Amino acid sequence: MHVSIVGSGYVGTTVAACLADLGHEVVNIEIDQEIVDTINAGEAPIHESGLAERIAEHAGTNLRATTDYAAVRDTDVTFLCLPTPQADDGSLDLAIMRAGSESLGRALAAKADDHLVVVKSTVLPGTTEDVVGPILEDESGKHVGDGLELAMNPEFLRMGTAVMDFLEPDKVVVGATSEDAATTLRELYAPILSREGTDLVETDIREAELIKYANNAFLASKVSLVNELGNIATEYGADAYEVLAAVGLDDRISERFMRSGLGWGGSCFPKDVDALRAGAREQGYDPALLDAVVAVNDAQPRRLVDSLATHVDLEGARITVLGLSFKPGTDDIRKSRALDVIEYLQDRGATVVAYDPVAVENVRPMYPDVEYADSAVDALADADGAVVATDWPEFDDLAFDGMAQRVVVDGRRIDVDEADLDVYEGLTW
């Protein structure tokens, strides 16, 4: 099938490379010329395991990139993989989706054949049919159901494992306005849908849109619940990890996504939970539980710093922050809990020394007064205390003997030989 993909960030690039790998003819339409040139040179514009190889193999044959929306006219289906950021009040900001839909609609005006537009971006119910659809109709002169079909196909990939998550998902969700649109997507995804372990969920568009938010809200709530249970466990002097390992054996609950500690960050959970809360309020519903989910999450970084402060006078102290990315396996620092930890430490007069295997250059411009070390061991040298903010595997079994005071408060439960430390405290265990 001939496929165009608008937006070539984390999702658009991964989807394009993977669809090319499945044998489709794929073109990425992207406003950033540097990204376009990178893909056309056979290189990956982002770091994701398995992506560079796929782009190297397919660029120049069945994968290319361009800034020119006219390329959509040579394709049967277009995926919109544009950003859907938060406005200042937390609500969903659709400005980029609107701009992309306008450009797409204008390009489709000169296409004679029928076209299917699939929204893959995370958008609230009603966006595809009430915002994207009418813009496409106005700009192209086509009508939904007559020359133009609409579908919504949310994406559940995680950063760091994006390629495998896309190629081997638990589910593919398709919301479509017509049987033809659903059939096209079934054909496009045939190799993925034929594998055992992947379910196809076909719904109307509104349900497809909401499934994505419900999925992220559920996972974020699960982590906030395990953090609350972890906070309670520490008050009782109990180990939340032992407690939750047992709880997770109940298959109604599952042992996955049970790691308590510093909480959730990243480019998705914070913005999507906020957009759903704002959307719910707009619909007249008060999302009390989701408000609490965010409040619990926001409290964890301060709890970590407060816990360190019970052992170290932070004013003038040299404190190491181990890990800056929002989770291991990525250099993404968006809404990373580590950044809140840095701010609370600085507020209390500490000098912060930070180390991360890949994310330092993303943080440096935001926090120029932090000292950045080249290794965890260097970062710990002469420190009066340390906190663990990201569970990078290389932090397991670290040597802490270079510290001036061997005090560690761990927000992520790395493997530590407590005998090496004067004070070791887990945030929730």
Ligand SMILES: NC(=O)c1ccc[n+]([C@@H]2O[C@H](COP(=O)([O-])OP(=O)(O)OC[C@H]3O[C@@H](n4cnc5c(N)ncnc54)[C@H](O)[C@@H]3O)[C@@H](O)[C@H]2O)c1
């Ligand atoms: N990142 C994830 O892990 C993930 C997972 C699932 C769903 N999502 C959702 O997918 C969507 C895209 O997310 P992302 O992380 O890939 O975003 P991103 O910011 O990484 O990439 C978006 C790309 O779109 C480009 N762009 C902006 N305006 C454009 C325009 N008018 N025309 C063409 N290109 C344009 C940008 O230059 C950028 O390269 C969002 O709705 C997000 O919530 C993200």
Ligand SMILES: O=c1ccn([C@@H]2O[C@H](COP(=O)(O)OP(=O)(O)O[C@H]3O[C@H](CO)[C@@H](O)[C@H](O)[C@H]3O)[C@@H](O)[C@H]2O)c(=O)[nH]1
């Ligand atoms: O037991 C856990 C699991 C995760 N986290 C934290 O939760 C955040 C999100 O982690 P993860 O879900 O692995 O990363 P993302 O790449 O943000 O992926 C989420 O957000 C994407 C964008 O919407 C979705 O597509 C994915 O399905 C969804 O898992 C990170 O800060 C993790 O440290 C915990 O604290 N404890």
